Amino acid sequence: MIERTPILNAVTYFIMILGLILILGPFWMIFTASTQSLQEVTAVPFNMTPGGDFLKNVHAAWDRANLGPALLNSLITSLLVMVGKIALAALSAFAIVYFKSPLRHVFFWMVFLTLMLPLEVRVIPTYNIASDVFQPVRWIIQTITGIELSLQWNLLNSYSGLVLPLIATATGTFLYRQFYMTLPDELAEAAKMDGARPLRFFIDILLPLSRTNMLALATIMFVYAWNQYLWPKLMTTDASYQTAMVAMRALVPSVNALPEWNVSMAGALIIMLPPLVVVAVLQRWFVRGLVSTEK
Amino acid sequence: MNKRAVFKSWWLPVLFALPQLLLILFFFYWPAISVFNWAFTLEPAFGGAGERLFVGFDNFRDVFADSEYWRSVSLSLFFAFTATGLSMFIAFILAICVDRQLKGSSLFRFFYIWPYAIAAPAVGLAFRFIFAPESGLIAVVNTWSPDLWNPAKYGSHAMILVIICFAWKWIGYNFIFMTAGLQSIPRSLLEASSMDGSGPVRRALDIQIPLLAPTLFFLLVLNLTESFVGPDTYGIVDLTTEGGPNKATDVMVYRIVSEAFRGLNYSGAAAQSLVLIGLIMVFTFIQFRFVERRVHYK
Amino acid sequence: MAEIGIKDVRKTYGSTQILHGVDLNFKSGEFVVILGPSGCGKSTLLRMIAGLEEITSGEISIDGKVVNNLEPRDRGCSMVFQNYALYPHMNVAANIGYALKVAGVPRAERDRRIAETAKIVGLEELLDRKPAQLSGGQRQRVAMGRAIIREPKVFLFDEPLSNLDAKLRVQMRVEIRRLHKRLSATSVFVTHDQVEAMTLADKLIVMNKGHVEQVGTPLEIYHRPRTRFVGTFIGSPAMNFFDTTIAAGGDHVLLDGIVQAIDPVLGGQNAGTAVSVGIRPEHCRLVPAGTVNSVPANVDFIEELGSGRIVHVEIDGLSFAVSVEEDQFFEQGAVAGLQLPSEHIHLFSQETGLRLDDAPAATRQPAPKTVAA
Ligand SMILES: Nc1ncnc2c1ncn2[C@@H]1O[C@H](COP(=O)(O)OP(=O)(O)OP(=O)(O)O)[C@@H](O)[C@H]1O
Ligand SMILES: [Mg+2]
Numbered sequence: 001m002i003e004r005t006p007i008l009n010a011v012t013y014f015i016m017i018l019g020l021i022l023i024l025g026p027f028w029m030i031f032t033a034s035t036q037s038l039q040e041v042t043a044v045p046f047n048m049t050p051g052g053d054f055l056k057n058v059h060a061a062w063d064r065a066n067l068g069p070a071l072l073n074s075l076i077t078s079l080l081v082m083v084g085k086i087a088l089a090a091l092s093a094f095a096i097v098y099f100k101s102p103l104r105h106v107f108f109w110m111v112f113l114t115l116m117l118p119l120e121v122r123v124i125p126t127y128n129i130a131s132d133v134f135q136p137v138r139w140i141i142q143t144i145t146g147i148e149l150s151l152q153w154n155l156l157n158s159y160s161g162l163v164l165p166l167i168a169t170a171t172g173t174f175l176y177r178q179f180y181m182t183l184p185d186e187l188a189e190a191a192k193m194d195g196a197r198p199l200r201f202f203i204d205i206l207l208p209l210s211r212t213n214m215l216a217l218a219t220i221m222f223v224y225a226w227n228q229y230l231w232p233k234l235m236t237t238d239a240s241y242q243t244a245m246v247a248m249r250a251l252v253p254s255v256n257a258l259p260e261w262n263v264s265m266a267g268a269l270i271i272m273l274p275p276l277v278v279v280a281v282l283q284r285w286f287v288r289g290l291v292s293t294e295k
Numbered sequence: 296m297n298k299r300a301v302f303k304s305w306w307l308p309v310l311f312a313l314p315q316l317l318l319i320l321f322f323f324y325w326p327a328i329s330v331f332n333w334a335f336t337l338e339p340a341f342g343g344a345g346e347r348l349f350v351g352f353d354n355f356r357d358v359f360a361d362s363e364y365w366r367s368v369s370l371s372l373f374f375a376f377t378a379t380g381l382s383m384f385i386a387f388i389l390a391i392c393v394d395r396q397l398k399g400s401s402l403f404r405f406f407y408i409w410p411y412a413i414a415a416p417a418v419g420l421a422f423r424f425i426f427a428p429e430s431g432l433i434a435v436v437n438t439w440s441p442d443l444w445n446p447a448k449y450g451s452h453a454m455i456l457v458i459i460c461f462a463w464k465w466i467g468y469n470f471i472f473m474t475a476g477l478q479s480i481p482r483s484l485l486e487a488s489s490m491d492g493s494g495p496v497r498r499a500l501d502i503q504i505p506l507l508a509p510t511l512f513f514l515l516v517l518n519l520t521e522s523f524v525g526p527d528t529y530g531i532v533d534l535t536t537e538g539g540p541n542k543a544t545d546v547m548v549y550r551i552v553s554e555a556f557r558g559l560n561y562s563g564a565a566a567q568s569l570v571l572i573g574l575i576m577v578f579t580f581i582q583f584r585f586v587e588r589r590v591h592y593k
Numbered sequence: 594m595a596e597i598g599i600k601d602v603r604k605t606y607g608s609t610q611i612l613h614g615v616d617l618n619f620k621s622g623e624f625v626v627i628l629g630p631s632g633c634g635k636s637t638l639l640r641m642i643a644g645l646e647e648i649t650s651g652e653i654s655i656d657g658k659v660v661n662n663l664e665p666r667d668r669g670c671s672m673v674f675q676n677y678a679l680y681p682h683m684n685v686a687a688n689i690g691y692a693l694k695v696a697g698v699p700r701a702e703r704d705r706r707i708a709e710t711a712k713i714v715g716l717e718e719l720l721d722r723k724p725a726q727l728s729g730g731q732r733q734r735v736a737m738g739r740a741i742i743r744e745p746k747v748f749l750f751d752e753p754l755s756n757l758d759a760k761l762r763v764q765m766r767v768e769i770r771r772l773h774k775r776l777s778a779t780s781v782f783v784t785h786d787q788v789e790a791m792t793l794a795d796k797l798i799v800m801n802k803g804h805v806e807q808v809g810t811p812l813e814i815y816h817r818p819r820t821r822f823v824g825t826f827i828g829s830p831a832m833n834f835f836d837t838t839i840a841a842g843g844d845h846v847l848l849d850g851i852v853q854a855i856d857p858v859l860g861g862q863n864a865g866t867a868v869s870v871g872i873r874p875e876h877c878r879l880v881p882a883g884t885v886n887s888v889p890a891n892v893d894f895i896e897e898l899g900s901g902r903i904v905h906v907e908i909d910g911l912s913f914a915v916s917v918e919e920d921q922f923f924e925q926g927a928v929a930g931l932q933l934p935s936e937h938i939h940l941f942s943q944e945t946g947l948r949l950d951d952a953p954a955a956t957r958q959p960a961p962k963t964v965a966a
Pocket of ligand 1: 630632
């Protein structure tokens with residue numbers, strides 16, 4: 001752009017390359033470690049060239065952390081959370097923007113306030129309600145009518161449990177609301193004149209128009225869901241519902257034996273790959289999604 | 296939020312809002328009410344099934360009387376400010392360089408975003424290896440003198456480790472927003488300033504930073520919030536130090552969750568949770584004030 | 594084809610009233626143009642007919658059936674919007690056919706009617722294009738196609754031509770008129786362009802500030818504007834006015850001390866009334882200074898039109914625009930004589946703004962007291 005002085009350019013490149021080492025260095029170390037034998041990986045100083053034991057390490061990690069089912073669980077729940085969030089966001093924003101009800105402000109604020117209630121500060125009660133979803137319903141019915149119901153629904157160790165508490169989405173709702181607000185009023189009016197009812201308008205016009213929005217949201221939500229840690233860790237005691245992120249705990253080397261970092265890193269590499277691929281391949285969408293959540 | 300063209304039905308919006316409404320009522324508000332309830336009450340003695348005992352602010356008093364708690368608060372503060380500062384500083388330098396749009400810049404940009412994709416626990420595990428005392432990158436210093444670096448043993452080392460993890464992961468996020476912010480600064484402004492004879496550092500100080508101020512402020516508040524109460528902090532600490540050694544990295548989020556987990560003191564954890572919720576509200580409020588101010592820059 | 598009845602229709606937003614009791618009747622097959630300055634409530638009225646806007650009070654009926662509480666889809670109207678409001682993600686065919694799709698018309702039938710409609714609006718070649726790939730005029734046609742495919746009883750147009758360039762506007766105007774002749778559905782066309790209004794209308798409605806000022810054919814409105822506002826609003830360049838009082842005897846007014854004859858019958862009844870005297874530029878005459886029955890006027894400046902020119906003259910601080918023929922030349926700064934032919938003079942009451950000879954007789958003459966039987 002402005003000065004094209006060789007010195008300044010050289011400095012810029014130098015800093016950018018330092019930055020690249022800072023960012024990619026860890027990735028390279030994870031990768032090389034995952035290809036080395038136990039002996040190589042524990043060598044001091046660390047040898048930065050790849051070895052030949054990658055498949056062996058992956059195999060070991062796969063067994064140790066039970067990665068097959070774990071990755072599958074992660075994939076299923078991430079996709080469900082992603083789709084769920086998009087659907088909820090699109091629908092909620094539709095209700096807020098395209099209908100005039102005094103309650104919409106209440107609803108909007110209720111959704112907004114969830115931003116201030118991160119899981120970390122309500123872990124135990126959330127766990128409680130997941131283990132007994134109808135607890136509040138029973139409590140309310142009992143307080144009002146005195147009748148004790150025996151309604152029960154336990155979400156622990158189930159896909160519903162992994163997904164449902166995570167799909168409420170203030171961010172997505174705002175994003176969709178923002179998008180709807182940019183559409184001209186005449187679009188809805190034209191559809192009304194053409195005889196479309198609200199649901200029809202939503203499906204035929206709003207959803208297809210929001211495709212880019214949807215893709216952007218999908219990338220950030222997939223990454224979000226895949227990287228969930230605390231909730232799945234908390235609510236899956238049954239190993240068959242473990243997600244990859246939780247399974248990673250099994251890869252932490254034990255303190256007593258010689259740490260098998262090569263196996264740990266092979267596992268970590270596989271677990272971190274899917275969101276990385278999404279971000280790298282769909283970077284445009286991802287960045288767009290992320291930046292527009294700022295509003 | 297007003298549209299001229301609206302539909303008339305009253306029950307359709309309710310139907311559309313219902314799924315999300317139920318989810319937030321069940322999984323956000325009901326638990327939040329429990330937290331509130333627990334924070335001001337105590338379990339009846341001997342785990343009786345009776346009503347919980349209302350104790351006013353006793354739980355808070357207990358929490359605040361505990362020196363461990365204050366230690367955790369100061370650790371959190373230290374962690375949050377250092378990690379935020381480090382991450383934003385590096386991201387800013389990189390963003391400024393990339394914004395010069397030299398040949399190949401877009402390739403650098405492509406990679407700088409990557410850390411955001413990596414889950415905090417994975418970052419924790421990877422850096423635990425990279426910074427392990429017995430192998431990895433840094434272990435070599437221990438061959439010069441034993442235990443020159445050992446995060447498993449020294450609290451300060453452990454703190455450095457978690458700070459590095461958090462800062463590294465958030466470089467990606469900060470970088471994305473800073474480049475977006477820098478891109479929105481009109482080129483003509485920079486050109487005008489260079490016509491006035493300012494060098495790149497002057498320009499950064501006089502033009503880019505002031506114009507980027509809203510973005511930087513937004514990121515500052517967000518980074519602080521996230522490092523205080525965010526899931527990333529929890530995930531990183533849990534996979535690297537587990538709050539140790541000797542609670543040297545027992546930051547507030549980690550403490551609340553692990554205390555709640557151990558199930559010893561729900562009421563105490565609830566009181567601490569309320570404090571954190573209050574903190575988030577303050578941060579959000581600041582953020583909002585700032586959003587209003589931002590309008591002037593646009 | 595349908596009649597439209599509008600009875601004492603009012604609209605308020607919060608506490609501001611936008612329409613103050615509108616009463617109108619449109620005959621079946623009529624081409625009605627609603628003309629008025631920006632913000633006068635034209636679109637609001639149109640959108641109330643369409644069902645896009647609540648009716649605060651009053652009644653709108655289509656074909657004798659009150660439609661106040663009907664949804665737009667049940668009113669049998671279709672509408673062309675100013676910004677076209679095409680569905681950006683659908684191609685031309687899908688845009689035109691969407692109403693039929695919603696109505697559940699079978700595929701084959703739909704395609705047939707889309708093809709038919711496309712032919713009417715001249716879009717056969719473009720059916721696969723997306724709106725973004727069309728020119729302004731083509732988009733306009735798609736919007737028209739979308740409106741006609743449903744074979745509605747009523748067409749509503751909200752300034753459909755105002756986004757087009759001047760040449761295209763003239764062309765589309767002709768096409769709309771032609772289309773109307775062919776389909777002969779009742780059409781209501783909103784505009785603030787008076788040329789559009791005059792050329793298109795069977796019935797012209799002039800609105801101002803939420804009131805209907807006048808209803809009539811374009812010629813009626815041009816020749817006998819009912820209010821001073823209509824006089825000003827219709828005609829280009831705008832009508833000249835000066836304020837004065839009708840002289841005793843009632844056959845003249847004075848302009849710069851010089852007698853201007855007016856219709857004696859009308860004036861006779863209103864001697865002494867404060868009036869605004871209006872006369873159109875094309876009805877004024879400029880003659881050499883000193884001609885009898887002319888008022889000396891200074892030539893201020895001249896607007897050249899090619900086919901003639903508009904001469905702005907000044908008389909005692911009042912300015913007048915005068916359209917003159919191609920072969921009449923005047924020098925800037927020269928003095929000429931202005932003649933105002935009495936048969937072209939319009940008289941409006943200064944007090945009410947109403948045309949003197951239009952108000953019902955009762956308001957002009959004290960009504961004879963009748964004793965209730
Ligand atoms: N939703 C609304 N809330 C409040 N006032 C409104 C609303 N919609 C329109 N108005 C007001 O109603 C008046 C009439 O608006 P309308 O759109 O009918 O004008 P118009 O005659 O069509 O003008 P234009 O030629 O500019 O389109 C305007 O003064 C406008 O400000
Ligand atoms: Mg209008």
